[in-house]
Amino acid sequence: MPDSIMYQEDTYVLLSPAMVEQFVTVAELRGILQERVDRLPPDLIPQDLQGLPSSQWIDRLLATACTLDTAEGTWQWYVVRLEKNR
Template sequence: MPDSLMYEENHFVVLEQNQPEQFLTTAELLEKLKLILAQRQDDVPREVQKFTSVEAQAQHLIDTYCELDVGPGNFLQWYAVRLEK
């Protein structure tokens, strides 16, 4: 039986145009996505529009997506990673 720890998503590597990779906690990624979504409510994916709060939209993105279009020539991608101590 697989260990449930394998399915925990506590940290993410975040990639952005012209930026070094960042390692963020789930809470930090949630805040980052909330800031972006708050400024781009007219341009969010259709599936995300059904959520009325920015926090619910951001959480849905974390749970189901790994990329958000943030404009021409720009990107935001995130991938769950397991950090070893």
């Protein structure tokens, strides 16, 4: 049976369009993504988000995606584990 640590998602690596890598918490990632989706022009809103209320967009992105295309370029995020499993 897999260890429950495999399902913990507390730290992400975030790549900005300038390919600057930073480690962020899930709360920080939510804030960064919220800032980006609030400024998305209608033609850049991902198709799978278009049928949802905007209040659900961040949850949907975190659950189903790892990229977001914006006017600035593409943002990417990935879950990382910083502690070595014993």
